[in-house]
Amino acid sequence: xxxxxxxxxxxxxxxxxxxxxxxxxxxxxxxxxxxxxxxxxxxxxxxxxxxxxxxxxxxxxxxxxxxxxxxxxxxxx
Numbered sequence: 001x002x003x004x005x006x007x008x009x010x011x012x013x014x015x016x017x018x019x020x021x022x023x024x025x026x027x028x029x030x031x032x033x034x035x036x037x038x039x040x041x042x043x044x045x046x047x048x049x050x051x052x053x054x055x056x057x058x059x060x061x062x063x064x065x066x067x068x069x070x071x072x073x074x075x076x077x
Contacts, residue, residue, distance in 0.1 A: 004075075006040040006063070011072035013055075013062050032058040035072075 013033040020026040033055040040046045048056050061067045063074055 002041040002043065004039045005042050005077055006046075007073075007075040008039070008059075008063060009037045009073045009075075011036045011059065011062060011074065012070040013058050013067055014070045033062065037072075 015030045016027040017030050018028040050056050062069050
């Protein structure tokens with residue numbers, strides 16, 4: 001029986017890259033990853049494929065904890 005060792009549900013990662021005003025009230029946000037879900041089962045090989053700039057590295061960095069997700073959940077074992 002296969003068991004999920006990694007689950008990612010509705011992952012979102014947004015970055016604030018600036019503001020539209022001097023008082024920093026209106027952030028300019030880039031949606032690097034917008035709602036991705038997947039599961040990796042024990043013994044399975046998983047590949048994430050996409051164009052340059054599509055968010056593959058951001059998904060990886062967020063999944064391993066280098067970035068905090070904007071929303072969503074990540075479960076290991």
